Amino acid sequence: MARWVRADLRARRGEALFLVLATAGVTMSLLLSGAFLAYGASPWQRVFTESNGAHIWIQTTTEADAGALAGLEGVESASRAFRTASATAELGGTRARIQLRGAGPEPPKVARPLVTEGRWLQERDAAGATPRTRTGTAAPDTEEPSQAATRSTHATRAAPAERAPAQPAEGIVLESSLARALWAEPGDVLRVYDSRGTAHPLRVTGIAESAEERYSPGRAPGIGWVLPNTLPHIEHEDDQLGQTIGLRLDDPEDTDFVVQRAVTQLGDDRIVTVSTWQQAREEAEGGGRLLGLLLGLFGLSALLAASLAVAGAISTSIRGHLRDIAILKAIGFTPGQLIRTFFLEHAALGLLGVACGALLTEVLGPRMPGRLGEAMRLWQALPAHAWVPLAIPLGALLLITGTTALAAWRVGRVPPVPVARPATPAVRRMPGTVRRALGLRLPPALVLGWRGAFHSRARSCAAVARLAVPLLLITIVLGAWTTLDRLEHNPEKVGIPAALTVRGDDLDDTAVARMLAERPEVTAAYPGAEAKALVPGQTGTITLRGLGMDRDPYPLTIADGRAPHRAHEAVAGQGLLDLLDVRVGDWVRVTVGGRPQVLHLVGRSIEPEEDGRVISTTLDTLRAGGLAQHPGFYHLVLDQDADPAAVAAGLSSAAESRVDVREIPNPVHELLPVHGVLGGLVTVLALIGLAELSTTIAAGVRDRRRDLLALRAIGLTPRQIIAVIVAGTSFTALAAALVGTAAGVLVSGWLIDLQGRSSGIGAGIAQHPPPAVLLLLVAAVVTGAVAVSLLPASRAVRQRLADTLGDSL
Template identity: 55%
Template sequence: MRAVLRWAHADLRAHRGEALFILLATAGITASLLLAGALFSYAANPWQRVFTQSEGAHVWLHTRAGTERSDVAGLARLDGVADIAGPYRTTRTSASSPGAEAAVELRATGPELPGTARPLLVTGRWLTADDAPRAAGEPDREPGDGTAGDSPHPGVVLEQSLATVLGAAPGDTVTVPDENRGRQPLTVVGVVETAEPRYRPGERAGTAWVLPGAFSGAAPDGVGQTVGLRLTDPADTDFLVQRAVTELGADRVAQVTKWQQARAEAEGGDRLLGLLFAAFGLGALLAAGLAAYGAINTRVRGQLRDIAVVKAVGFTPAQVVSTFLLQHLTYAVVGVTAGTAAIAVLGDRIPGRIGEAAGVWDDLPGHTSLLLAIPAAAVLFIVAATSLAAWRAGRVPPVPAARAALPAGRRLSPPARRALGLRLPPALVLGWRGAFAGAPRRLRTLTSVARLAVPLFMITVALTAWTTVDRFRTEPAEVGMPAALTARVTDPGAITDAEARRVLTARPDVAAALPGAEVAALVPGQTGTITLRGLGTAEHPYPFTVAEGRPPTGPDEAVAGQGLLDLLDVEVGDWVRMTVEGRPQILHLVGRSIEPDRNGRVVSTPLDTLHERDPGLRPAFYRLVLDESADPATVRDALAPAVGPALEISETPSFTDGLAPARVVFVGVIVVLALIGLTELLTAIGATVRDRGRDLLALKAIGLTPRQISGVIVVATGFTALAAAVVGIALGVLAGRLLVDAQGAASGIGAGIAAAPPFPVLAGVAAAAVLGAVAVSALPAARAARRRLADSLSETL
């Protein structure tokens, strides 16, 4: 064992740089995989934890005004319904706090927490009898902190995302409209979290709970019912929804929310980030395994004489194999330990959501198992990749056979002779010949090209994903987001459609103000709700981004996102029937649009089509298309005083806002892959130097100087790197586009969003690979060229 350790130590000292790069690459790969596990846990487990602890409802049904409580409560008798939450008397209104306003769904509830779909307290407390409005003539309570029933105003409990938007905490006051067209103050007594979909500005109202007495004065749009159904088998969700809608009547159901939708929205961009980490981490792990295999295989070929010597002095094949495995096992363990320690100590200091996920990972289920399983898997994978090469080392005979400096029959080819006759540099001609001429070397060169192409392939895929994400920011019109600003109508009675368009287009940098409205629609079979959106008019059409088919131009024509096509199992050219406010709406799908919102489950048509169904429908918002040179923030600030309180202008939200931390992912992945590629270069250089070292006699015999011999070795390495760059980048661009489009189709956005990196970037990657190979090989090549002839003769054994 002592001899094995001494040999391993001597080999480590002779290859310090290569060992360091292997350690750094392994540490980076482990860190990427651990962050992937943290993001997956962070994305999925919080919602699952809340759903489990609160005994959440699998389906939420929202009915229209006038629906009786007894009708909704009867859903508890349906087969497959284990329990119900509510029914709660519900109304849609708005809540205001100093400096903020949000749409809110007020639910009337009692002072006892429900057993099913129970809100989980984050801060404060639940409602009590003291939070009811004061009766006529009863003296007001003295103001307090709002947490002990001593507030002079009725109490309200806010869902956490709504409380965040309003900037409200227990003890603060928010206001809602009252029956006298004034504002009724409510004191926040608690903040809770639920497993329902969260508040989304302009799209989904937040949830608040009040006692029935405070509810009666804040119902401007009438009172409906909300009920949650907890099912015995979550797999039967669609079937139970269909039965429930049939039981109540489709005209009385305003909205259906299923648990899958809530979970998907809770995961949001975190799951996509986790997928990015996992995909690139596994790809980097594969590249690292190939790099380790190539390094040990090349080392075996370069140390045949040393292996033969140690076998001659008594080393067994098992000892030789164990020596190589011990070295790379040490590299793997040290690198994995360093990566794990870095995430454990510094993970929560990473900016943004990645650091937040790493910080709370300790408290999530499965943390310990993932923290042990991921590093162990990385070590086993790297060791398995080196086992074959180590086994080959054990088969080396104790007496090596002599090898000729130049194999018989290996002459210059006619093209090589003509190139030398044209006075091309001998280093260029002989370097090309040394890399690709001759079956043994050609095979080894192709193997090196394939291994080096893997990290370049992964780098190109990462750059493709990066370019696609940046495209949503730099070219939003090309990916379904042509409108930079949205003006929402907050007071329909204060401004007409014509006045709104005139005010919004008064600025020269506003190219168009296109009216729009959204309504919830029940899909065929009445198993869920989708968004039916009216945008633009026949006179001023909306600039849809159509990836397949054409934009809608005629009556009842529409375009749909990929998510809706998948949901309804339809194609472009089909007719679809849906139910809107109890009445059927039939549309002809003439195109597939790039739809980044709501998982692509959106069908869009000109607003004129919605007017035919409902002549009284007014635009609920306006999408503002700006000139290319206009700054959205500047335009928003300039329009705000002109439109007054009737319109609320905000920047159109982008789903890529949650992907901002992805840049950190891409940078980290590219650095790790670059380290792996550098390790591969060191391996290729070592093989080239060793092969050309056996040819020194022949090269010097034909008159080449040491500088020219060094150039031959450098050029051979450069050609190998160039071939790997061409193969890796070409395949990376193709695979990157396919993978990004596949991810876009799976997420509902739709294929057609992928963007290849610009040609200068790809050329820069190729140039960096070639120049890096040339720079790294310069010193070993110079040393080989200065080697004495006696040393070169010894390498023929």
């Protein structure tokens, strides 16, 4: 058995090498997908577990009895009902919306903030103490070098008097995402502005992590914890005050049921917003989870393609050794011994490839640049890393060996006395395609190559199908790459026509017109406002957004239907349509601050924010409903060649930091690291394709050994015979390339739109690879087939040909 395996591997070095490399690449892809899935979910899960996080956060008005929600059925425990106040925080010219919560010196047991820098609130913070400066403040152990560098740069340009004023200030603990947005550290002093524009200094005593929704400019305010007696000093207006309570459930999946009971008990007019742990987790996972899913999908598909390639290699090897197998059986070898021989040979190749892939991932993974290396380093520090890197390669090896066992089982069915083919095969009518080709006086090599490639329909179709699978996957990868590039360079295609958003307390049309006159790069400015709304059934909160005016509508990206033109018309994201189970053309009713709003959905927009749970209408419609009398922000559309960062800096400088100008984030930027991964997947799939090509060439040479005698007998030169073999392989590769790319274009569009619908963005973002790229792929496949088949063809011609028994089996 050992001599047999060694001789077979020596005869098929290239095919064996391709199989090992392809299996190693597939294993690396699957391991990286596991790392990205852990990278996306584990940080939030760690914070949620350590903080004893709440499954539901409910914000109510001041007159509601929020504390009574702790006794609802299904509620295991609850945090205290925090008194809250809405305000605006500013530090070093950077502003952000903040929700101040009145918390005591002792952190709550449920949803306990995890202090990562500084300390928690103390009673003496209420009396005020001279804040310390940033000097000597050390970055936390978990801070990334890029963040530390940015903080250092910001600290250098900040004025010392602004960072450490002389007057005493009360203390505040900032949630980490808000602290990053403000570039705040313990010892800094914030200026917190109330609804009347009065500034109140608050000293940052600590930075804490929370499992709630993170701060997002213009969408979700950040969280700041202060002592209860601090709130009355900052805000007095009733419409800016409220309460917030966190509920921890017996069953985390019962969020809808508990929210419905809370609305029933308090009344929908007293509930402002509702957020759940699922929303916070999805937001925290961001692009890491999607990267993991993409890698896992492509990795599993590549694993299937590799299994098919192994099965094809074994089948071809069996057909090539029929005489040897029959002789071994005749001298006493049992079918089980022969099955074990073929099985162990190919299982050893699979084991070698899986082991190499796992070892390379573990050693080189943490050293990869960017998010790849970061994800691997985090994954290796998690408890699950003790068994997942073993389970994934073991699962891949089991699938490959299972396919190997099924293919090797055919060896046991070979009869010990083979049935020889007739010396004179039955005369069959020449196919019409060949007759027409001969009539056109085409080169004999092409005609005979076509005849050799498709003389057996079953084997030819199987060879084309196996080679088409990796080409189909390569086309899908190219489709994903093209879609990402399109959305990166044309953000208006993903629902982000504006590049900047401007917010400020003194914004009006006159001020905005003055800013636009100073910046010719700004082509248009659209006023807007947002409000949180409760959906029918009162089980969740969505965003109701007004953008543009009836006379000057905002350029929404409409995928279905049309844009809103009249009063009470709106468009919705896919996530909202799925949440409410409605379609374009339906009427929906939402509740904003106890006021019902009835809107007619006339279209579906591409919506990358809030998981697509957004209703967009005009600002005039919100004003008619009494929801927004003044714009809360302006969206600025820039020239195509303008630099958003430079324009934002110029606007901030011209306004002397009275306004907050920020770039609108493009969610596609989180997926940019996938480009390198997609390139690696193309390489892995190409190796699988090369292995399948080697199998096809070996089968073609073996099946045409008797034909080579006839070709030489009728006068064909060795070069012409080589051309016949190469042409046969090229026709098989061409057929597989055409089938694989055509199917890949259809499947890639369907998969990308399916992902868009499931994520809430909506279908309509898929982009097919350019025709030139597809033609280049087909040409590369055919060229590769020609290059790979030249050496085996020349070897076959140089061999001494004879009509032997082995050729008759």
